[in-house]
Amino acid sequence: MNRILDNAENPNETLDYAYEKQMETLRDVKRGVVEMVTAKRRLQLQESKVKDSVVKLDGQARQAMAAGREDLARLALQRKQASLMELEGLDTQIADLEIEQEKLTQAEQRMQAKVAAFRTRKEVVKAQYNAAQAQVRIGSALSGISEEMGDVSLAIERAETKTETMRARAGAIDELAELGVLDDITGTSGDPLSRELSQLMAEQNVEDELASLKGELPSAEKRALPESSS
Numbered sequence: 071m072n073r074i075l076d077n078a079e080n081p082n083e084t085l086d087y088a089y090e091k092q093m094e095t096l097r098d099v100k101r102g103v104v105e106m107v108t109a110k111r112r113l114q115l116q117e118s119k120v121k122d123s124v125v126k127l128d129g130q131a132r133q134a135m136a137a138g139r140e141d142l143a144r145l146a147l148q149r150k151q152a153s154l155m156e157l158e159g160l161d162t163q164i165a166d167l168e169i170e171q172e173k174l175t176q177a178e179q180r181m182q183a184k185v186a187a188f189r190t191r192k193e194v195v196k197a198q199y200n201a202a203q204a205q206v207r208i209g210s211a212l213s214g215i216s217e218e219m220g221d222v223s224l225a226i227e228r229a230e231t232k233t234e235t236m237r238a239r240a241g242a243i244d245e246l247a248e249l250g251v252l253d254d255i256t257g258t259s260g261d262p263l264s265r266e267l268s269q270l271m272a273e274q275n276v277e278d279e280l281a282s283l284k285g286e287l288p289s290a291e292k293r294a295l296p297e298s299s300s
Contacts, residue, residue: 081199085192092185099181103174110167117160124153 127150134142 082196085196089185089189089192092181092188096178096181096185099174099178103171103178106167106171106174110164110171113160113164113167117157117164120153120157120160124150124157127153 127146131143131146131150134140134146
């Protein structure tokens, strides 16, 4: 099963999918940081309003006391204390959010660095895989060519042999043409040496035939014949 899955798996698609999942996680972390900052800003706005309320209630308490209304002054001070308690709680929440924001920001930076490193590694691995695929295709092509080269080599050898034979024939024809053999059926008219040799051979043949004829005559007739000049 692992072998089947390995053959069916495309490393390029697998790496791209893994990179996309990491990018989704990184985007989730970024959204978390943004939401954290947004929540902190809301608490800070609420804190600012509570601080304004504390200042306002303190002023109202003073005015009430100046007017001789201790009851109103007490009510204003009670509300002021409630606001101060609320403010203290807001300060704690804001501080906690700032700590969480710092953690998320650091986590985002670490993850972003890892994703960037993975992207670089992914591209390197994809390039290596594509190069390996090209090598396999080239090797397969060369293997097929090697199998066919045997027949091709034999065909080339036969063609070269025929070519050499044709060149030899052409050379012989050129040589005979230069000697004049092709201009005369007897092969002697074009070459002085050949003509002289042919003439000597003809004369020798005549002498040989004469000697043969003399040998066939009776002895008395042989003596009556004049001696040959040869």
